[in-house]
Amino acid sequence: MFDFLLNEEEIKARDEAREFVKTIPRQMILDMDADKIKFPKEFLQEAGRRNLLGVRHPKEWGGRGMxxxxxxxxxxEIGTLGYIFSCTFGVGADLVCDAICLHGTDEQKEKYVKPLLAGDIFAAECLTEPRGGSDFFGATTTAVDKGDHFILNGQKRFIVGAEGADYFLVYAKTNPDAKPQESLSCLIVDRGPGVNVEYLYGLMGCRGGGAGRIVFKDVKVPKENVVGKVHGAYPVFTTMMIPERLGTAAMTIGSARPALDVATGYTTRRKAFGQTINNFQGVNFQIAEAAMLLDACRSLVYTTGRSADIAPYAGQTRRMVSETKKFVTESCQKVVHNAMQVMGGIGYTNVFPVERMYRDLRLATIWTGSNEVMSMVIAHEWYKDFFKSKQANIVRDMELDAEEAEAPDEKIYE
Known part of the structure; x- marks a missing residue:
C-alpha cells in the first residue's frame, strides 16, 4: 500500500519493521493487555537494536534521516501489534528525542538521544497535570532557579512510561510572573531522588505502557538539562505538536488495520443463509467503507507529512496536522466499529482480538490534544487563512456569482 510515495530506503525500513513485528511473541501482547507487563523494555530494546526507533532523526544521533x-x-507497521506498542515506541523516540534534536545541545543529544535510539534507555514526556492537559500555560509544576540548577516540584498525570522511563521531558513554570509564552521551561529530568510514581492507572485499553502519575518533590535539575532556553518552553512545545499529533495519526492507522484484516477473513468464512456473509451488501459495504477510510487516512497522513517536511511551522501545516489527527483517529475508530459489527457477537468476545483493538483505540481521540482542541486549531487557522486571502485579493469573489448578488438590503448580518 502507498509504496509509490516511499523511496527505496523507506520501503526497506518499513519492511524491516514488518519483519520485527512478526517476531513479537503472542504472549507479550496478551501480557501487556493483562497488565502483567508494566512497560515493554525488551520490545523497545530490540527495536533499538534494529535501528527502527526515531527513523526521522539525523543519522549522527542514531536515526536514519528519513x-x-x-x-x-x-x-x-509497529501499530499492528497494538496501540500501546506504537505509543511506547513513539513517545520516547519520536516525541522526546524530537524536542532534544531540534532544541537541545549536542551534549544532550549524545547523552539522551543516542542511547535511547539504540534501545539502551527509555524516556517519557510530562505535560498533562491533574488539573488538566489542554491548558498548557496553566501548568502548576514549578522549577525554582537556584543558580546552577533548578528545584522542581509538582505533579504530572497520565504519563506513558511513568513506570519504565529513565528520564522525563518536563514542562515547568520558571517565571510565573511573565506572560504565558515566556513563563515555562522544558527540562530533562533523570529518574532519581524526589521522582516518584505515586499511582499507576487501570486503563480501559492500551495497557502495559506504565501510565501513571508522577510527583516531583524537591528534585535537583542541573541548568545544562534545559532544552532550548530558560523560559523558552513554548517553541519546544509548538514543534512537538507535529510529532505528537501527526505521529498519533500514523500509529492509529496501524492499530486499526488488523481489525479490518480479521473481519475481512471472518466474513469470507462465516456462512448464513447458505452462503458466506461477504456476499451480503449489509456486510461487504461496511468492509468497503472501512477500507476506504484507511486509504483516506493514509493519504492525509502522507500529504500532511510532506507539508511538515517542507514547512513544518507554517500555519497551513499546523491546520493540516490537527485535521489529520482528528480525521484519522475518528475514522479508525469507525473502522474498528465496522469490523466488530460485521462479526456480530463473536467480535465482542476475546475469541478474536477486535474487542481489544476497540478498547485500545478509544484513547486515540483523547490523547495528544483532544479532538475538540483539534477543531479549535483548525477553525483558528482556517479563519486566519480566509482573511489573509481576502486581503490579498488573490482569488475570485464567488459571493458575487448570484443573480441577486447586488441586493444589499437583503444581505443583513446584524
Missing part, C-alpha cells in the same frame, strides 16, 4: 512518509510507514 522523511515523515518513511516514519509513518514504519510506525504503522
Amino acid at each position: 522523511s515523515w512518509a518513511g516514519s509513518a510507514a514504519v510506525v504503522e
